[in-house]
Amino acid sequence: MASRLYSRCLALRSSVWVSAQGSRHISQAASVKKTLEESEYDGPHMKTAVPGPVSLALQKQLGEIQNVQSLNFFCDYEESKGNYLVDVDGNRMLDVYTQIASIPIGYNHPALVKVVTDPHNLSAFVNRPALGMLPPRMFPEKLLDGLLSVAPKGFKRVQTMACGSCANENAYKAIFIWYRTKQRGHSNATPEEMTTSVINQAPGCPELSILSFMGGFHGRTMGCLSTTHTKAIQKLDVPSFDWPMAPFPKLRYPLSQYERENAQEEKRCLEEVEDLIVKWGEKGKPVAGVVIEPIQAEGGDNYASADFFRKLRAIAKKHGSAFLVDEVQTGGGSTGLFWAHQHWGLDDPADIVSFSKKLLTGGYFYKDEFEPDKPMRIFNTWMGDPTRNMFLSEVLKVMRAENLMDQVKRTGHVMLNGLYDLQARYPHLLSKARGLGTFCAIDVKDEDTRNKLILKARNKGVVLGGCGTQSIRFRPALVFKEHHAQLFLNIFNDALADMK
């Protein structure tokens, strides 16, 4: 993938974006590019600093009830449309973060509104079922229409869950059950295993582990958290399983200039993976599975090459460990392919693929052998929410009808090319522009400057999010078009020009 990125970089350097040189004529610039079929707003429109007075009053009220330190501002979701998020003070912002990458086709898309107003769907919203015991009539059809219609190659089975953490937690459990079944040679546990499992002891609760990567993020429940290694504040004070953590390649940019060094770095990481698998096996805590994101998102939009993932997959297989690809943030189309791991071009890329966010429901695809052969092993009360599957079916229809995967590629060209230009223009502020599709990021010189830049852009009408220690991640919806990208780049340029 690293070399792929580089060739795109070359292809795009001479592309369409012409920088607006700090232009403040935002709405005008945007409206020229707008196509007629769109009903969304013309551009950002700012009335107050953000958060404005109404947000601040609500924040004070909510602060009496819970921690509000991570709160950005309060939203008026009724007024939000397409790529525009409107806040309670009437500020209208171009959303390039989309609720932490979880809004697939923009706000209040008519196709999604119809899901709620269609009287046939009413009962699904009103009566949430215990899906594992008493599913609604339409559930299999909605799985076929929805999740299974976009299943990665080779996957025919899927388990829904309520969120991304629950998806990974249950995928880990499926891996542990698969691993022990394989070790036993059959699925029937001994009476000793049955008894000890209830009291947290081996052999019923075996010492197995999941290998993860520095900079990886897989969720915040305690199994997931033992595989999450991004920020201290997410893990501090919480007990952890003693599971191995390998280094993730730290690629040097521009990639073209450091091909040899980067290949060596990837080799070093893979050797470490293999060492850790052996070491944890010797420790009596065999690595039952390896979990990795195709792009480390929360950790800073870190990439590795397709060659790295190909070799990693082979190492997992060689050692009898399951290979779990976490597509919670990368899945759903924004990299230009529906699943980011499809960029690897492998025939058999994974044993389990987990998802959430843009897929609107959590869950995971799994190979047949990862299905426990007994009931209630992977189970909870809700196991997802069928209304989420109804929304997803409509999202996929819109994606097909509007050919949004092609849109993502076109918009991604504009975005990445624009970011290259900006980092050339502001080399003291920006570096490492990178991306696949619209899933783009750029580094800012330090954390403090990054945070200031995000706030400055917000007050100019663009919502952005950070990741890693000093990166900004761009996570627009799939309906983010070329003219939105240009608008974003203009405003971002404006914000950069303002930075002292």
Next chain:
Amino acid sequence: MASRLYSRCLALRSSVWVSAQGSRHISQAASVKKTLEESEYDGPHMKTAVPGPVSLALQKQLGEIQNVQSLNFFCDYEESKGNYLVDVDGNRMLDVYTQIASIPIGYNHPALVKVVTDPHNLSAFVNRPALGMLPPRMFPEKLLDGLLSVAPKGFKRVQTMACGSCANENAYKAIFIWYRTKQRGHSNATPEEMTTSVINQAPGCPELSILSFMGGFHGRTMGCLSTTHTKAIQKLDVPSFDWPMAPFPKLRYPLSQYERENAQEEKRCLEEVEDLIVKWGEKGKPVAGVVIEPIQAEGGDNYASADFFRKLRAIAKKHGSAFLVDEVQTGGGSTGLFWAHQHWGLDDPADIVSFSKKLLTGGYFYKDEFEPDKPMRIFNTWMGDPTRNMFLSEVLKVMRAENLMDQVKRTGHVMLNGLYDLQARYPHLLSKARGLGTFCAIDVKDEDTRNKLILKARNKGVVLGGCGTQSIRFRPALVFKEHHAQLFLNIFNDALADMK
């Protein structure tokens, strides 16, 4: 509570229920008791054995996609009404299990239908926010209207989460953070703590523990699962934290006959709790918190006295451990009080109270000192779902308007008295009838007979669920009235009469 139960037992022995002596005239018997304002069905109506042919065909289809061994039947939620669950074969059943105790006021309640059809609410369903960063305008108001209006005494703060497991996982994390902050004497971690936390090592990831009870159920994600001790199949093959597990009192029934023995049993369990706290402290894995259900539900509807809980709360306090009351199944009114722990009559019953199911959103109430003083420590993308809070507000309005807590008490009298009569009539099959409000249970002579009895009752038009090794738990909605209870008892009597 044990003695409370006993006095209710005496008070109810001579109550209203007159057994129907195996009568099959179910609909007739029920319709007599029906009040005019009800729009629900007259009674069960069975067309096929359950699962019927349509369910079986759908089950086959879903079986190609995921494990369906825990599946009961497919539902027609559109046709379901009030206390009646209709399946896809047109069978209409009185629901005394309510989606594992998670339907508060019956199916398709008009007040809940209105939440979906109200155009003002549309955008809340269509645009799911990242609640911790970008909440909707109405969020504080809905918390005040909803969760905080029923907060247990002494609680002013609440955190929502998507489900029960996530509620407990995050409550445990809040406890660990609180405990370490207390140990440190302040909230600023050392650089060593910050660095080691990211790589799963102490001191950043300390060896702390949560003490739980044999027979307790607190969820299935890996932190929760280390405190869950019900069935082997839920834990087998999954690694566990080395956390202590105390015995839960095994009370002998009838309680009146075994007062001395039961008091002794509770004393033994409390001594063991104190021993374990000391022992795990010495092991270097201090007990940061104690978690317990007011009634062990999944574990078999196991009760302990208010005196037991009072002393347990004191032991936790004495040792500096947080006291977390898990009301995921017991909360929401079905015990005759909104929270089951209110039956203890304590001024300061808990530090944290977790909930889900009938509250429609997961989450937990917490004392001020359990709020981390930094952002993003308790956080995830969705952190619940604001539409769930909108439904909850309406549920609470209905509960108040229809005085459903009193209804629960009246219906509970009928149910428990009926169960006493049935166990007197079928002593070779039934024992240990017990309950608070409509939260009732009874033991069946063995697991196999229990399972057969549940299926028999289902084919006669009553949906029931098991718990523990050989119990049946009764979990009707709060709108389950006296005539529903009588109907249920008639059919249950019928099923029992059929058992050979």
